[in-house]
Every structure is written in C-alpha cells, then in structure tokens.
Amino acid sequence: MKYPGKANGEYKAIINYSNRGMTLEEDINITNEYYRNIDKAIIYKKPTPITISKVEYNGNKERVIKEAYFKIPSTTDYNGIYKGKYIDFEAKETKLKYFPLINIHKHQIEHLKRVSKHGAIAFLIVRFTTLNETYYLDIKDLTYYLDNIKKSFVSHDFFKEKGFLLKEKYNPRIDYLSTIDDIYFKGDFYEKEK
Amino acid sequence: MKYPGKANGEYKAIINYSNRGMTLEEDINITNEYYRNIDKAIIYKKPTPITISKVEYNGNKERVIKEAYFKIPSTTDYNGIYKGKYIDFEAKETKLKYFPLINIHKHQIEHLKRVSKHGAIAFLIVRFTTLNETYYLDIKDLTYYLDNIKKSFVSHDFFKEKGFLLKEKYNPRIDYLSTIDDIYFKGDFYEKEK
Numbered sequence: 001m002k003y004p005g006k007a008n009g010e011y012k013a014i015i016n017y018s019n020r021g022m023t024l025e026e027d028i029n030i031t032n033e034y035y036r037n038i039d040k041a042i043i044y045k046k047p048t049p050i051t052i053s054k055v056e057y058n059g060n061k062e063r064v065i066k067e068a069y070f071k072i073p074s075t076t077d078y079n080g081i082y083k084g085k086y087i088d089f090e091a092k093e094t095k096l097k098y099f100p101l102i103n104i105h106k107h108q109i110e111h112l113k114r115v116s117k118h119g120a121i122a123f124l125i126v127r128f129t130t131l132n133e134t135y136y137l138d139i140k141d142l143t144y145y146l147d148n149i150k151k152s153f154v155s156h157d158f159f160k161e162k163g164f165l166l167k168e169k170y171n172p173r174i175d176y177l178s179t180i181d182d183i184y185f186k187g188d189f190y191e192k193e194k
Numbered sequence: 195m196k197y198p199g200k201a202n203g204e205y206k207a208i209i210n211y212s213n214r215g216m217t218l219e220e221d222i223n224i225t226n227e228y229y230r231n232i233d234k235a236i237i238y239k240k241p242t243p244i245t246i247s248k249v250e251y252n253g254n255k256e257r258v259i260k261e262a263y264f265k266i267p268s269t270t271d272y273n274g275i276y277k278g279k280y281i282d283f284e285a286k287e288t289k290l291k292y293f294p295l296i297n298i299h300k301h302q303i304e305h306l307k308r309v310s311k312h313g314a315i316a317f318l319i320v321r322f323t324t325l326n327e328t329y330y331l332d333i334k335d336l337t338y339y340l341d342n343i344k345k346s347f348v349s350h351d352f353f354k355e356k357g358f359l360l361k362e363k364y365n366p367r368i369d370y371l372s373t374i375d376d377i378y379f380k381g382d383f384y385e386k387e388k
Contacts, residue, residue, distance in 0.1 A: 042309050044269050047243040050259060065244060065262040075238050079273060084313030086280040115236050119278030 024093045024127045024134065027173040028078065034172045035082075041177060043080030043087055049073050075111050082177060083185060088115045091125040099126050099154040101146075109146070112139040121184055125166070125176060128156065135163035136179045218287045218321045218328065221367040222272065228366045229276075235371060237274030237281055243267050269305050276371060277379060282309045285319040293320050293348040295340075303340070306333040315378055319360070319370060322350065329357035330373045 022030075028045070035041040054067035076090040090112070092103050104124070116122040122139040137154075141162040145154055164179045216224075222239070229235040248261035270284040284306070286297050298318070310316040316333040331348075335356040339348055358373045 039308075042305070042312055047241040047265075048246075049241040050244065050262075052242075063264060065259060065264070068244075068259040068262060070257060070259070071241075081280040081282075081309050081312045081314050084280070086275040086278075088275075111236070114233075115275050118236055118275045120275050 022173075024091050024125065024174075025077075027168070028091050028125065031172040031174050031176070032078070032080075035177065041080060041082035041087070043078060043082065045077050046073075046075070046079070072105060072107075074107060076108050082121070082180065085184070086115065086118075086120040087180075088112060088120050088122045089125060091127075093127045093129050095129050096153075097128065097131065097156050099128075099156075099159070101152055101154065109139075109142070113143060116140065121180055125174070126154075126159065126163075128159075131156070133159075134166045134168065134174060135159040136166055136176055137163040138183065216367075218285050218319065218368075219271075221362070222285050222319065225366040225368050225370070226272070226274075229371065235274060235276035235281070237272060237276065239271050240267075240269070240273070266299060266301075268301060270302055276315070276374065279378070280309065280312075280314040281374075282306060282314050282316045283319060285321075287321045287323050289323050290347075291322065291325065291350050293322075293350075293353070295346055295348065303333075303336070307337060310334065315374055319368070320348075320353065320357075322353075325350070327353075328360045328362065328368060329353040330360055330370055331357040332377065 025045075032041075032043045032045070035043060049071040050068045051071050052065055052068045054065070055063050056066050058064045076088055078091065079086070079088045081087060088111075090104060090108050092099070094100065094103060112122040112124075116139045124137045124139070124142060125134060126137060127134040137159060141158075142154070145158055145162075149158075164183070166174050166176055166179060168174055219239075226235075226237045226239070229237060243265040244262045245265050246259055246262045248259070249257050250260050252258045270282055272285065273280070273282045275281060282305070284298060284302050286293070288294065288297060306316040306318075310333045318331045318333070318336060319328060320331060321328040331353060335352075336348070339352055339356075343352075358377070360368050360370055360373060362368055
C-alpha cells in the first residue's frame, strides 16, 4: 500500500541511494538533500497535510496520534529558495503516455500561477514512468496550454515541445536547478524576465 | 489539551474572527489569509510534520491514520513569497518576561540563518503573552545576539532594542509585512542589502 507521508520514506530513499526504480518523490528528496548539503539551494518537501482528531499519551508519555485524516493540500509539495528566488513546484508521476490533469489538484495549479505572478519560479516535474522520461514544465507554459488547448490532459508532445527533459544522474539524481539556470539565470529569457 | 496541527484550528480561528484572546498561531493564520485574499503575499503555514505508522480504511473506504507520531520539524512553520522575496519565519509565544531559547529548535535557527544567507527575509515573531507584546526579530539580529551574548534566553530588552513591536489591529491582525516594508523595502537598509 502506498500513501502520502509514508513513514521513513526519506530515510529509506537515502539508504537505497544507488538503487534504480526509486519513485520520483524519492529522487527529488535525495536531489534536494544534495542541494542542501552543497549549500546550492534550500528546498524541502512539505509535510503531508492532515487533520488530527484524536491524540493520546502512550506508556512513555509520548503523544501518539490515534486518529487523523488526509487533507487535500492547499499548496504544492515543494518550496524553498535558490539564488535568492522563491522556488515552488509539484511533482507527479504517470504511467500513461499523456499527463491527465486529474492527477493534480486545481488549486495547486492556481497556487503555482499565483506565486509565479509574485515573482516565484514555479513549475511541475512530471515523470512518464513507462517512457522513463522526466520533464520540467514551467507554470507559464502550462497556463498557456490550459488557456488554449481545452483538454483534460497535457500531451506528451507538449512536454517535448515546451518542457525540458531532465537527465537522471547518479548525483544529483534529477538536476532540475541546472534547467532553471538555463531558463532563468542566463541569456535572453532572464533579461526579458527582469 | 493543546497540540500542534490541532484539528480545524484555522477554521475555528476564522469563525472567532473578532474575538480577543486568540493564540499567536491563530492571529498569524488569519493575517496570512488576509494577505492572500488581497493578493499582497502568498504565505502559508506548513502542515505539522508527522511519521505515519498505521493507516486503515474505514467504512466509507476513506483512509484513516490510526497511528502516527509528531516529528521534530526540520524547518520553520511559515514560508512564502512577498514582493518577489522568499519569506521564512517561526512564531513563538512565551509567558515569561524573556524568550528562552529552548522554545525554538536549534536547527530551526540554523534553517533561518541558511535561508537568510541565500537571500530570504527570515525572522521570528515572538509574543510575550503576559506583557501583551508581539515582536518581529530579524534573524540577523538574533544571530548577533547568539554569537555575542552567551545566554540561554533572549532578553526582553533586546527585543525592545533590536526587534520591532508589531501592532495588533482588527485586520490584518498582525501586520508584519508593513514592518518588512520598513526594514527591507525602503531607505538605507534596503539599499545596503541589494
């Protein structure tokens, strides 16, 4: 059984460090840890949002949650700071050959649009597991797609055209900050954005 | 009983909107909601970090957490974006007439220092409940205090000297962004920081 906020997910990811077949979440957690270790960026995954309805004390006088429910998140899973810029993103996997919009909550897309308007670097990381491809898709491009192409999914072709294929390496596993460097911190695009 | 991530804390705060005697957390949640509503800043409280060890399905086929433990947070409670800058802070209350450092985790202070080094606006909001005073204290000033005054607490005098008293109003309850405007977005300080 897989559920969000899996116990010790991060720790397991670390000890299975060199293994293939990790989930996107595990890859990103390791990548963010790597970035923090080399002091390149301070980006964390947020805890899983829950509503707690019962807490008890156990024999060790430790508080134990005895009943809680998963909540629909108001925001995205990841945020932090890189080169002075606020970074905000959501990561999703799909087995399909397109990305169904049902995979991401509407208000998460709204959240990405809002922070982008406030000056954030905001994006999705989407992994097509059967194609073994992971893409960076900027919220500006996703917004264009949603506004102009009225479909319930984002096509793989759109990722190929407007997204950036993220190479998977040993370390960092998914170097999405080098893609952000290309997009935001050099050349014409950055000049335009300033 | 009071515990972090109290069920419906935010909702209760909203319906008790005009009441006095709210906790600092409730005041800040309402303030952040106000800022989001007027699109001034996008700042959220992070969910309470927990380790989930047992999940079951109930009669409605809904996943219910049946056992989970509170984790020591790696980061602070609040972050987001304001005027293009990454904002990061922790909020604490004390009944004492000084602020005991034991009230804040060491790695939370380290986190604030790190993000500040990366260009964030990072700070504490501390409420002295018996004095009915709430202060903004920039991480730079806290760092100075910790490096030079080797005590297990931060004195109230230091808050008066280096902190900024936050006025409590009807709406926004605690207008900490106007203090940030004064510190970071006008005059000499901002010029020095750029």
